[in-house]
Amino acid sequence: MYKIGIAGATGYTGVELLRILSRHPNVEIKTLTSETYKGKRIDEVFPTLRNFASQELVSLDSSVGEGLDILFLALPHTTAMDEAPKFLKGDCRIVDLSADYRLRNASTFEEWYAVPHTQRELLKSVVYGLPELHREAIKSASLVANPGCYPTSAILALAPLMEEGWIDLDSVIVDSKSGVSGAGRKPSQGTQYCEVNEGVSAYGAARHRHTPEIEQEISGLAGRKLQITFTPHLMPMTRGILSSAYGRLTKEITLEKLVSYYKDYYEGEPFVRILPTGQLANTSYVSGSNFCDIGLQIDLRNKRVIVTSAIDNLIKGASGQAVQNMNIMLGLDEKAGLDFAPSFP
Numbered sequence: 001m002y003k004i005g006i007a008g009a010t011g012y013t014g015v016e017l018l019r020i021l022s023r024h025p026n027v028e029i030k031t032l033t034s035e036t037y038k039g040k041r042i043d044e045v046f047p048t049l050r051n052f053a054s055q056e057l058v059s060l061d062s063s064v065g066e067g068l069d070i071l072f073l074a075l076p077h078t079t080a081m082d083e084a085p086k087f088l089k090g091d092c093r094i095v096d097l098s099a100d101y102r103l104r105n106a107s108t109f110e111e112w113y114a115v116p117h118t119q120r121e122l123l124k125s126v127v128y129g130l131p132e133l134h135r136e137a138i139k140s141a142s143l144v145a146n147p148g149c150y151p152t153s154a155i156l157a158l159a160p161l162m163e164e165g166w167i168d169l170d171s172v173i174v175d176s177k178s179g180v181s182g183a184g185r186k187p188s189q190g191t192q193y194c195e196v197n198e199g200v201s202a203y204g205a206a207r208h209r210h211t212p213e214i215e216q217e218i219s220g221l222a223g224r225k226l227q228i229t230f231t232p233h234l235m236p237m238t239r240g241i242l243s244s245a246y247g248r249l250t251k252e253i254t255l256e257k258l259v260s261y262y263k264d265y266y267e268g269e270p271f272v273r274i275l276p277t278g279q280l281a282n283t284s285y286v287s288g289s290n291f292c293d294i295g296l297q298i299d300l301r302n303k304r305v306i307v308t309s310a311i312d313n314l315i316k317g318a319s320g321q322a323v324q325n326m327n328i329m330l331g332l333d334e335k336a337g338l339d340f341a342p343s344f345p
């Protein structure tokens with residue numbers, strides 16, 4: 001059994017990690033950290049975990065990584081940045097769910113996050129943990145930067161189009177909608193019930209921090225620097241992300257050919273489901289699972305391709321993908337612990 005720790009076990013992604021890992025056949029959860037609840041048992045803090053996990057929460061100090069094979073960092077960004085190097089000293093490898101190591105270029109990080117990157121040297125060896133694009137590199141990585149939730153949905157939607165030459169790569173627009181759990185458990189005015197219920201709001205247009213992450217990965221596929229227009233929206237729902245991506249067609253293709261091309265591109269991928277011709281993505285059909293559903297349409301009148309993708313932000317957008325990365329790093333079945341259908345309704 002591999003020994004696992006979760007730093008930040010009491011946040012939304014930490015608890016989701018614990019829910020998934022408590023049923024994983026190849027791991028044993030050794031260490032869970034929380035500053036607010038240290039000394040309490042995790043099932044006292046989260047009654048949903050009764051009969052599944054009962055470890056005592058401990059403070060995050062440098063002994064936490066001892067004897068671990070994998071430590072998940074489910075901490076706020078900028079906190080994870082300086083914690084990660086402390087635990088890379090022994091055999092312990094890290095999957096970091098924060099944004100701190102996702103951007104390969106430290107200056108780009110500093111531009112978008114407005115804080116200095118204190119671990120520039122370490123950045124050079126980090127692997128961006130989107131298995132569909134970087135599976136080989138993830139296998140031997142010591143530090144995997146788990147992708148953001150919006151980027152996971154947007155990059156998986158766009159990746160096949162980056163290499164085929166069917167769209168004008170400078171015309172891409174991504175419009176995404178997220179459930180409120182995307183903002184984490186820490187209370188804030190903008191995520192209170194009365195602020196989000198019965199309303200939909202756009203935010204961060206043209207300046208959301210996930211923009212350079214999407215651009216980094218699609219640029220890598222296209223072989224040149226690309227920029228996109230990205231607008232996220234907050235939806236009155238708990239979980240889920242729906243992204244709609246648009247690009248101007250430069251060639252005439254049929255919808256059938258586009259769907260068939262996407263199916264070939266993601267052939268063998270255990271967690272990407274290309275929907276039948278004419279069907280579009282729906283967050284309800286992936287909720288509680290590690291799937292990303294992709295549905296396609298062609299707007300013939302305006303010569304645009306429309307790609308819709310749906311994920312559960314806490315699973316394929318965070319903790320499920322982190323476990324998928326762990327499975328790859330440890331040489332386990334990639335589906336271990338994750339092979340379950342979405343919950344519906």
Ligand SMILES: NC(=O)c1ccc[n+]([C@@H]2O[C@H](COP(=O)([O-])OP(=O)(O)OC[C@H]3O[C@@H](n4cnc5c(N)ncnc54)[C@H](OP(=O)(O)O)[C@@H]3O)[C@@H](O)[C@H]2O)c1
Pocket residue numbers: 007008009010011012013014033034035036037060073074075076077079097098099147148149181182183184185186313314317318
């Ligand atoms: N929510 C999502 O859908 C999502 C998706 C992808 C990525 N992410 C990223 O994943 C990370 C965790 O997100 P989350 O939504 O789980 O956040 P969260 O619900 O706010 O949880 C944060 C966790 O970090 C701990 N923590 C906070 N400050 C700390 C500090 N200074 N030292 C040690 N522990 C500290 C908290 O523990 P205590 O308060 O108990 O001490 C809590 O367990 C973030 O970087 C986020 O951007 C989130």
